[in-house]
Amino acid sequence: MKSGEAMTIGQASARSGVPPKTMRFYEHLGLLKPAARLANRYRAYDESNIQTLRFIRRARDLGFTLQEIDKLLGLYRNRRRASEEVKRLALAHVVELDHKIAELTRIRDTLTDLARRCRGDQRPDCPILEELERSPS
Amino acid sequence: MKSGEAMTIGQASARSGVPPKTMRFYEHLGLLKPAARLANRYRAYDESNIQTLRFIRRARDLGFTLQEIDKLLGLYRNRRRASEEVKRLALAHVVELDHKIAELTRIRDTLTDLARRCRGDQRPDCPILEELERSPS
DNA sequence: GCTTGACCTTCCAGTGGGGGGAGGCTCTAT
DNA sequence: ATAGAGCCTCCCCCCACTGGAAGGTCAAGC
Numbered sequence: 001m002k003s004g005e006a007m008t009i010g011q012a013s014a015r016s017g018v019p020p021k022t023m024r025f026y027e028h029l030g031l032l033k034p035a036a037r038l039a040n041r042y043r044a045y046d047e048s049n050i051q052t053l054r055f056i057r058r059a060r061d062l063g064f065t066l067q068e069i070d071k072l073l074g075l076y077r078n079r080r081r082a083s084e085e086v087k088r089l090a091l092a093h094v095v096e097l098d099h100k101i102a103e104l105t106r107i108r109d110t111l112t113d114l115a116r117r118c119r120g121d122q123r124p125d126c127p128i129l130e131e132l133e134r135s136p137s
Numbered sequence: 138m139k140s141g142e143a144m145t146i147g148q149a150s151a152r153s154g155v156p157p158k159t160m161r162f163y164e165h166l167g168l169l170k171p172a173a174r175l176a177n178r179y180r181a182y183d184e185s186n187i188q189t190l191r192f193i194r195r196a197r198d199l200g201f202t203l204q205e206i207d208k209l210l211g212l213y214r215n216r217r218r219a220s221e222e223v224k225r226l227a228l229a230h231v232v233e234l235d236h237k238i239a240e241l242t243r244i245r246d247t248l249t250d251l252a253r254r255c256r257g258d259q260r261p262d263c264p265i266l267e268e269l270e271r272s273p274s
Numbered sequence: 275g276c277t278t279g280a281c282c283t284t285c286c287a288g289t290g291g292g293g294g295g296a297g298g299c300t301c302t303a304t
Numbered sequence: 305a306t307a308g309a310g311c312c313t314c315c316c317c318c319c320a321c322t323g324g325a326a327g328g329t330c331a332a333g334c
Contacts, residue, residue: 010281020282025321040329042282051270058269063244066320076266083255083263090252090265097245101238107200108234111227120224128223129213132195133188147310157311162292177300179311203291 005046006038012045016053023053031056031070064093142183143175149182153190160190168193168207201230 009020018026023043026032032052035043055076059069068089075086117127146157155163160180163169169189172180192213196206205226212223254264 008282019322021322022320024284029320040282042329054271055269058271060320061244062248062269063241072266072269076270079261079266081261082257082259083261083265084257084259086263086265087252087255087257090248090255094245094248094252097241097248101241101245104200104234104238104241107198108231108238111199111231111234115224115227115231118220118224118227120221125216126220126223128220128227129209129216132192132199132209132213134191134195145311156292158294159292161313166291177311179300197291 006036006044007046007050009035009043009045012050012053015050017057018053026056026066029066031066031073062093063097064089068093143173143181144183144187146172146180146182149187149190152187154194155190163193163203166203168203168210199230200234205230 007015009023012018013020013023023032027034032049035045035049038044052073055073056069059072064072071089072086075081111128114128114131119126144152146160149155150157150160160169164171169186172182172186175181189210192210193206196209201209208226209223212218212226248265251265251268256263
């Protein structure tokens, strides 16, 4: 394949790291514009599509939702828009992450403590089960 | 209502903190045994059901999946079984939580750094977008 | 020329853990 | 007698995919 020319969905997948099924799914959702088609109805992708797919993949890796990514793509494609909006989106995401991390850490510490107090032998008594059966939290 | 006697799903929900829809859903999944029915086909619950529902709710709060809770309920109902298994389940869950927390923290730090380096003003350049468009990760 | 196997197409169903709401009974209070 | 709350079942929706069925297409090997 000449670089810069049309790729099939499988080749685009290999170069972007986004599975073919996921690419079709994104297109169905409207996150990606409908791909061009060859005479045999196969989807055809070029370098700019790869760039977009990589952008989406990176953003997914950073935990952005598809809605957020849709906005980020809009901002990415229209660079005249202020970076203010991008920063706001990223910081809002950080706040959510902080909440999630705090919650998971609290749970982790509770469980670790319960497990530490559980002998984990053949005897039936276990603080973990005792905690779970407690009155309403 | 006499305590210790039959409750409707709404009353059981109020006493356990599990929404009626969720109770039906759990029954449908087989996590709860099919509830007894009154002559009018309403589900009927007693104190032992409340205990089970509270157990499930606490375990959900601690982030256990419904599959894990199913196992925990089995261990809870059969106290002769060793606490070893309970402890193993809890510690496995802690390991998963640690992975999740580490991943979220890594993402959080990356985003915080990118946002810090983004001026967030009217100018179009933004390290966040630049990062997202980078070559494959 | 024919088969094999990889790749592509569409569409349907399921995941986890529920929530919303329709359409229809039943019970309680007035 | 009637209003309204609560119960019943059923199906659809959320997110972000993933798997699979059923069928079209293409390149290589015999």
